[in-house]
Amino acid sequence: MNQPERELLTGPGPLLLVPDVVLLPEGPVDDLAVVIDDGCFEAVGPADELERAHPRSRAVRLPGRLLMPGFVDAHHHLTQSFGAALAFGEPSEIFRRVWVPLEGALDEESAYTAAKLAALEALRGGFTTVADAGTRAGVDVDVVASAARDAGIRCVLGLVCDDANDANDEKSGGGAPAEDPAVLRSAEKHLARYAGDPLVHASLALSIPEAATERTLRATARLAAESGAVVQIHVNEHLAGVERSLVRHGLRPLEHLHRIGALGPQLLAAHAALLTPHELTLLADTGTAVSYNPVASAWKGNAVAPATAMAERGIRFGLGTDGTRGDGFRLAEAAEFAQRLAYGLSTGDSSCGAGWTWLETATRGGADAVGLGARTGTVARGLAADFLLVDIGTPELALSWDLPWELVRRGNRDQITAVFVAGRLRVWHGRPADWDGAALVRRAAELARATVGKADITRAHRTSTEARALRRARGAAR
Numbered sequence: 312m313n314q315p316e317r318e319l320l321t322g323p324g325p326l327l328l329v330p331d332v333v334l335l336p337e338g339p340v341d342d343l344a345v346v347i348d349d350g351c352f353e354a355v356g357p358a359d360e361l362e363r364a365h366p367r368s369r370a371v372r373l374p375g376r377l378l379m380p381g382f383v384d385a386h387h388h389l390t391q392s393f394g395a396a397l398a399f400g401e402p403s404e405i406f407r408r409v410w411v412p413l414e415g416a417l418d419e420e421s422a423y424t425a426a427k428l429a430a431l432e433a434l435r436g437g438f439t440t441v442a443d444a445g446t447r448a449g450v451d452v453d454v455v456a457s458a459a460r461d462a463g464i465r466c467v468l469g470l471v472c473d474d475a476n477d478a479n480d481e482k483s484g485g486g487a488p489a490e491d492p493a494v495l496r497s498a499e500k501h502l503a504r505y506a507g508d509p510l511v512h513a514s515l516a517l518s519i520p521e522a523a524t525e526r527t528l529r530a531t532a533r534l535a536a537e538s539g540a541v542v543q544i545h546v547n548e549h550l551a552g553v554e555r556s557l558v559r560h561g562l563r564p565l566e567h568l569h570r571i572g573a574l575g576p577q578l579l580a581a582h583a584a585l586l587t588p589h590e591l592t593l594l595a596d597t598g599t600a601v602s603y604n605p606v607a608s609a610w611k612g613n614a615v616a617p618a619t620a621m622a623e624r625g626i627r628f629g630l631g632t633d634g635t636r637g638d639g640f641r642l643a644e645a646a647e648f649a650q651r652l653a654y655g656l657s658t659g660d661s662s663c664g665a666g667w668t669w670l671e672t673a674t675r676g677g678a679d680a681v682g683l684g685a686r687t688g689t690v691a692r693g694l695a696a697d698f699l700l701v702d703i704g705t706p707e708l709a710l711s712w713d714l715p716w717e718l719v720r721r722g723n724r725d726q727i728t729a730v731f732v733a734g735r736l737r738v739w740h741g742r743p744a745d746w747d748g749a750a751l752v753r754r755a756a757e758l759a760r761a762t763v764g765k766a767d768i769t770r771a772h773r774t775s776t777e778a779r780a781l782r783r784a785r786g787a788a789r
């Protein structure tokens with residue numbers, strides 16, 4: 312909108328925002344205001360009361376705007392942003408052929424740039440928090456922390472603790488690997504490294520259960536639980552992974568983790584798409600959290616996580632992009648859409664979570680799943696002021712009958728006016744508020760060409776245009 316509004320939003324001191332609507336956990340509420348001070352919501356309450364109680368706050372009226380919690384991306388790989396489309400059309404387990412070689416070709420500058428590019432895309436899409444599942448680039452993970460901080464996004468930062476080097480190597484056949492005590496020392500260091508950081512929150516990560524020794528799986532679970540952090544592990548994503556686990560351990564990945572004591576509230580299980588009824592019970596009984604990644608399922612998965620059933624069973628879960636694309640509204644919509652197609656159509660469930668489920672798991676549920684439920688995900692007193700101002704005067708949203716569900720089905724990032732993280736304006740109409748986004752994108756495009764050029768990437772699928780030419784050539788030959 313107009314420039315003065317932006318200036319009002321970026322001035323010093325406490326801020327009193329008076330939008331048309333505030334999205335609270337119980338639903339949208341009119342005539343509310345919020346007071347923001349020192350990065351947090353200091354008060355949330357009736358606008359007239361707060362204006363009287365906070366006369367010295369800078370009051371900004373926001374007609375036609377909704378104030379809602381920022382989205383939480385519960386599963387991302389920030390340093391894979393140079394290659395999103397390289398995975399299109401590929402069969403499962405792309406990490407072997409695309410991601411590991413791509414991340415291996417990153418140096419410090421390109422890893423930083425890739426992570427900052429991903430953070431910018433996320434912020435533009437309304438994500439105020441991303442959980443990074445740990446880079447495999449050969450750089451200090453602090454490079455990713457700096458990129459997140461410089462972009463202005465909250466980041467749950469995974470440190471990869473893999474210590475079984477057979478994880479990516481079929482040939483070794485899964486023989487018992489030697490555990491590596493250095494891995495646990497670096498895990499402990501990493502967990503202490505970001506204490507008190509306003510935006511970066513340490514986490515541990517294991518690529519897949521087979522990537523770590525049982526001792527490390529147990530120890531990382533204990534270390535994370537003790538420090539209130541999460542351990543991120545890709546589990547039950549692909550049939551190949553489930554079958555590998557069955558052959559090695561006689562147990563499916565989640566059952567295997569349960570046997571060795573690695574399930575629990577500290578675990579953030581990425582994907583969990585292939586779940587038996589028994590595994591649903593394990594998740595529910597142990598308080599384990601899941602990242603439901605519907606776009607990743609559509610693009611490269613073998614199944615859609617039974618998220619409506621998970622919600623019914625009280626299983627903790629958030630939504631993750633897995634680096635596919637960074638639009639919080641489209642992610643929430645994909646979450647609902649995938650449930651409808653995979654489960655709702657065959658059972659006649661036309662509600663499939665009644666809209667609110669997907670908005671809630673995209674915000675509060677995600678914050679809880681990544682271990683930040685007491686810090687972000689909700690517009691509430693004392694929590695970090697991580698929020699969006701959404702234009703609800705657009706043709707898509709103005710004639711409103713059911714705003715939460717409309718946000719899920721008709722919203723997208725174009726309607727986001729402003730993104731705040733820790734009380735600071737970070738993105739204004741899709742552009743970074745206080746740094747040069749266009750320059751970053753230009754540099755990323757240069758570095759991406761160079762990085763992909765030298766990475767030993769094997770693709771099974773052609774580009775869209777090549778695939779079309781091939782089909783036409785086949786047609787001509789008939």
Ligand SMILES: [Zn+2]
Pocket residue numbers: 386387388444545581633
């Ligand atoms: Zn992933």
